[in-house]
Amino acid sequence: MAETTSHLPDGAAAAPGLRSATGALIILLLAFAPQIVELLMSLAGLVIPLSGRNPLQVLSGHGSALIFALPSLVEQYAAGSKASLSSDVLLTLIYTYPLLAVALFTLLVRPRAPQDYYGGVVLMAIALFALWASSDLQGMHGFSFGAGTAPRMFGLLLLALGAAIATIGVVTDGAQLATYHWRGPLFVALAVLAFALSIRPLGLIVSGLASFLIAALGTHETRWGETLIVGICLTVGCALLFPYVLGLPMPLFPHFLVP
Incomplete structure (x- = not known):
């Protein structure tokens, strides 16, 4: 990217x-x-x-x-x-x-490395929003993963990472703010939105692969042959991990194909 x-x-x-x-x-x-x-x-x-x-x-x-x-x-x-x-x-x-x-x-x-500091703050904001958005989902019950377990776990990890980056921006000298290119964040955000809107009607396999390909549009360096292979491998891995290993109730196929 x-x-x-x-x-x-x-x-x-x-x-x-x-x-x-x-x-x-x-x-x-x-x-x-x-x-x-x-x-x-x-x-x-x-x-x-x-x-x-x-x-x-x-x-x-x-x-x-x-x-x-x-x-x-x-x-x-x-x-x-x-x-x-x-x-x-x-x-x-x-x-x-x-x-x-x-x-x-x-x-x-006043941060000594503004680029690191404000970047860390943005990561913290994303993590906090994810923690709030998953607050009404079911958590752990013994060794059983609930729907909210993974979002909270990754949210806490991202929050700790963002806080660490922001702390580095306060205590150490670093780069000033730089100009911002919108293409990468835009297509990544569109990929997340597409996944959220399509996961129920289209299932994990279709929505996961489509979201990965949308995110790949965020850079002109994308090699579509390699990207398609990686996307298929990641989609197959997610299709095995979430429904079968973690036991999360996620549809795999479009609802109109499932009897």
Whole structure:
């Protein structure tokens, strides 16, 4: 996969880079990105019929979650019960609050290697979002893997990796921010979205291979013969791993081919 960044010109590289206040503001916006996206979708629903909450429900739900998330968590632990928290509260606790803390830290401490620091923060944001998205999935039961086990495990590993990279960006000198190329991240994101939308109707084999080929479009260096062979091998491996080794209920073939 081709690199997604390139070095800035010498004059720009010598500049101090992204100021702490600007970086903190960007991380602040990232912390509220899911809420903003849902609000925009609810506004679009006023014009185009969409399932979901209206704008007032979105604002009230997330607003109350921001205020009462910690009290709700303390109350649950004090009661000794396992009453489930709402999705808005979980989003605030798992995703928004940690990134707000990172934004405050960014405002107070200027990274010595901004490229590493902000890259690590983005990895942390992806990991936190994955942990929230998998919070309602079934976890481990003894030695039996649940649907949420793998996402949480990889999310925690990615969170630790992102935190380590961000820490390196704070304590050691390194590269300043570089220009950004959109092709690689765009097609990888499209591949993830295509897999999420097609896994149920088309099954793991078709959706997995198609998603891999879409991600391969992210670079002009792709050799399609080799890519197709690797994609088939990975798809076969996933088809054996998830349904049979881990016992996850994932369809293998398109539903219209299964009697």
